[in-house]
Amino acid sequence: MPAGLDWARHGFQPRWLGMETSDCAVAIEPGHFSGRGDDERDRFLAASARRGELALVISVIGDVDDDGPRRVLSRFDASVQVGDIFTSVAGRRLPAGSRPTIAPDLGAADRDLAIRLLTRPPDAPWWTLDLHGATLSGSNGQIHHPPEGQLEPILVDALGDPVVAAWVPPAGDQRWYVIPDATPWDNLLGWLIHSALPAYAPAVLRRARSPHFIDPDLQTGDELAARLALTELKARYAEEKTLLEQQLRAAEQRAEPVRYGLLYGSGDDLVAAVAAVCTAAGLHTVALDQDLGGTKSADLLVSAGDAPPRQLVEIKAVGGAAQESLVGHLQRHLDTWPQLRPDLPVTGGVLVVNHQHKLPPAERPAQVYTRPEFVASLPVTVLSSMELFGWWRAGDWPAIRSAILGAEPTAAPVPPQSPTASHPGQAPPDPSRSWWRRRRSGTATA
Template identity: 60%
Template sequence: MSSSTTGLVPVHIGQPEPGSEEEQGLLLRRERALNQMGPPEPLRVPGDVPWEQHGLVPRWWGMESSDCPAAVEPGFFSGQGHEEFERFLGGARQRGEVALVFAVVGHADGDRPRNPLSSVDASVRLGDQSTSAGGRRLPKGMRPEIAPGLEGADRDLALRLLTRPEGAPWWSLKLYGSQSYDGYRSGRVDHPAAGELHPILVDSLGEPVVAAWTPPEGDQRWYLIPDATRWESVLGWLVHRALPKYVPAALRRARSPFFIDPDLQTVGEQSARDALEDLEARYAAEKHRLEDELRQAKETAEPVRYGLLYGSGTDLVHAVARVLTAAGMHTVDLDEELGGTKSADLLVGADGMASRLVEVKGASGPAQEHLVGHLQRHLETWPQLRPDEPVSDGVLIVNHQHKLHPSERTAAVYARPEFVASLDSLPVTVISTVELFNWWRAADWAAIRTAVLGDAAVTAQSAAPVNPPQPPSAQRRRWWSGGRHQ
C-alpha cells in the first residue's frame, strides 16, 4: 500500500487517531485503571502535530503500517498496537530496509509513582521486548554535550535537541535485560540485554541521555529521546536527515519534494549542497557555544546583580566584595577575619595604596544618616584592632530604597543639603549600589577604583582589565548621580 497523498511519507504512530472512537475508548479504559494501577501511561503524540508540513502522513492504529519506513512511539495498550507494529517491522524486513523507530523516555511531569524495587525512573522496551533502555532522571541544570566523534545525521539531531528549553528534564540511558520463568522447569530464565547503544548526547559523566539503539541484526534503529521534546523538531530531522541517510528509498517511493536524489544531481549542485550543510552545521554548533557562553555569563552575573540591586545583609556584602575584587582590589571580609561584627564589613586596598574600611548597608526606604556615624566609629576604633595596619578613609556603600526598581529610586543616597555638605569634611565616601552596579555592568573598573580608593587609584598598579568604552545604551540610562559622595 502506498501513501494516499502524493509526496507524503507514511509514518506509523503507536496510538489511536486523535478524536476517534478508539482514542475515546482507550482513554476511558485508562481512566478506569487509574484507581487500580496508578496513573496510566500518557498518550505521547499530541493531535496537533503538523504532519503534512513536514512531508509526512500519520498512520494510526487500525491503519496499514507495512509500507511505513518509520514508527513514532510504538505503544501497546490493552492488547492493541502490537499487530500494527509487527506489520511495520515485517514490511521493512521484506524490503531490506532499516526500520526507524522513535521512542520517548521518561515523564516530564515527574509525578508518576516509582517502583521501590526498580533501579530506574524510566524505561523503554526495545526490539523483541526482552531488552530495555532506561535510567534515572538527572538533576535540574544538567547540560548535555554532543557525544565524542558524532558526525552526520546523528550530530544534526544532537544539535537540534540541545535547543530544548533550559528546564527540560533528561534521563540517563543504559541497556537492561529481562527475566522470565519456565513453567515446566519452575526456573528463572535470564535474558541478557541485546544490541548496542550509540550515544548522541551525554551528561557530564559521559553517560548517554539521547542515544540510538541497534539490535545485533542491524535491521532496526531506535532513537531514544527524552520527554518534553518538540515533535516538530524530531519530524523535521526525520524527513531531512534520517530518511535520506538510512531509508532513502522511502522518499523515492513517496516522491517526496524534500528528497534530493544524489544520483540525479550535478557536481555543482552536490558541491553547493554539501557546503550549505556544512555551513548549517557550523552555525548550529556556534549558536550552541554562544548560548552556553551566555548561560554561564548570566549564572555569574545574577548573584551580583540581585545582591547589588535588591539584596541586604550577607548577600549584599558578598556582591559588593565580588565587584571590588573584579575591579582589581584586595578585599578582606572583616567579620570572618576578626571573628564577629567588630568593625566594618570589608577591608579594601590595592598595591601601593593605603587600605580603606568599607561598610555595606541596605535600606528598604531612604538611608538613615546615622550610618555615616557608625562608619566613623569603626575608623576611630580600628587602630585598637589592627595597630600595624593603618587605614586612610572609609567608604559607605548603601542599597537604599531596594524595594523599588533602580530607575524609581533617588539618585543620591542622601538628599538633605546640610548633611550632604557636611560629608565633604569627613573621611567618608558614600556610594549607592545602583551607581556601583552600573560601573560594574559596564566593566568600568577605573571608576570603581577611583570611587573607593580615591583619585590616586587611577595611576596605581592594578591587575584589573582595561576599561572598555561604555555602550551607548548605558550612557543614555544613568541611574547614578555621578558625584563622589553621592
C-alpha cells in the same frame, strides 16, 4: 501524537492500529502489548528485515506533565521498551534548566536531529538515558537477561550521559531513536523525510517514489557539492550556537550573584557582592569578620596591595531611606581599629549602602544622603551599591578604585538607561561633581 498533525505536508500517510504496516517507512511510538500495536510493529520489523532495509523506529520517553515525586527505590522515572521484551531504555528527568550538547562524531542525519532538538523550548525537560536488561523471578530463582545492543548518543548532558540516543541491536538491522517528550512532531517529521530516511533507508523512498526524496545517485557534482556545503554550514552554526549559549550561561552564573547582591541583597549577600566588585577592580579585600573572628570591626579591609592606602568598608542595606546614624557605625570602627590591628593603619573609611532596595532600581535615588548640611559634614566616603553596580556593569575599574581608595576618579561611562538615574528620563549624576569627590578634596578623615 498530537491531533491535527498535517502528515501529507511532510509526505507521509499514517497507518493506525489494525491496518497493514509491512510496507511502512518508519514506526512511530509502536506498542509492545498484545492488541495495542505489537502485531503492527512486528509486521513492520519483519518486512523491513526481509527486504534488507534498516528499520527506523521513534519512541518518546518521559512525561512532561508528570511533576510528581520520584520513585524511592529507583533512580529512573521513565522507560521505553526497545527490541526484544528484555531490553529497555530507562530515563531519569534532569533538573530544570539543563541544556545538552551535541555528541561528537555524528553522521549528517543524526547531527541534523541534534540541531533540531536543540530548538526545543528552554524550559522543556530532558531525561538522561541508560540501557537496561531484565531480571525475572521464578521457581528456580532469578534469571537476569542483560540488555541487547547499544545506545549511540546524539545529545549528551553536562556529565556526558545521553539524553537523546539511537538504540542499535546486535544485528544492526534497526535504528530505534529515543527522544524526550515535548518534542515538536512537525520538526521530527521534517527530519525523517529530509534526513533520516534518505540516509538510512533510501530504498523506502525510492519504492514509494516520494517527491521529497532527492536521490544523490541522480544529482550532478555541483548539486552534491552545494548540498554538502549547506550541511556543513548548518553543523558549524549549531556548534557555534551551542558554544555561545554555554558562554552566555557561564557569564550569567558569574554575574547574577553580584547583580543580585548589589541591587537587592543584604547581609552576607551584599558583602560578598561588594567584595567581588572590589576584587574585579584589582583591589585586595579582607573579610574582617573571618580575619578578626567575629563582628569586631567593619565588613572589609580594602587596599591596592600590601601598602597603603587602606580603607575600612562598612556595608549596610535598608529598605527605605538610609538613616544618617549609619555613618556613626563606620566612625566607631575607625576609632577602634588602631587597637585591633595597629600593624595595619588605615587611611579612612567607606560606607556602602544598598538603600531603598524595595524599590525597582530605576526608581531609587542616586545618592544615599541628600541633606546638604549632612553631606557637607561627612567625615567618610559614602557610596550607594547602585553606583558600584553601574561601574561594575560597565567594567569601569578605575572609577571603582578611585571611589574606594580616594584617588582622583575619572568619569565613569554611563550605559543607556543606567540604573543610577534617580527617575526614568533623569540624567545620572556627574561623577566630576559628586559629593564624595568633593569630600576627598577636603580635610575630613578619621
